[in-house]
Amino acid sequence: MNDEDETAFANAFSKVNYGSPKSASKTASRVKAERRAVMTDKQRSKGESRNRTIQMNFRCTPSLKRLATGLSGHMAAQSGKDVSIADMLEQAVELLAKQKGYKRVSDAT
Numbered sequence: 001m002n003d004e005d006e007t008a009f010a011n012a013f014s015k016v017n018y019g020s021p022k023s024a025s026k027t028a029s030r031v032k033a034e035r036r037a038v039m040t041d042k043q044r045s046k047g048e049s050r051n052r053t054i055q056m057n058f059r060c061t062p063s064l065k066r067l068a069t070g071l072s073g074h075m076a077a078q079s080g081k082d083v084s085i086a087d088m089l090e091q092a093v094e095l096l097a098k099q100k101g102y103k104r105v106s107d108a109t
Helices: 003-014 021-037 041-049 062-079 085-100
Strands: none
Touching: 062 085
């Protein structure tokens, strides 16, 4: 490889600005688009309206698990759309808070 070839090779990459902020945002949007492209319609519709970023794990009795699963299934049958246990628990905790007179301090946690 001579100097002229090396210069041509280097110039080919210098025209594309890989490290620019504009390039980074294009890459991020492309990754997001590709991620959405492999999702099913059901998966795509779930992500838009929800903001679940915190994970909660706890142990429960088998009877509570059966009750929660059964109730979420019952709610799904009534509403005609999927209702997960997390959806059901969000509604249940909101109703319990109102019933007990709990005033929400902050959603920052």
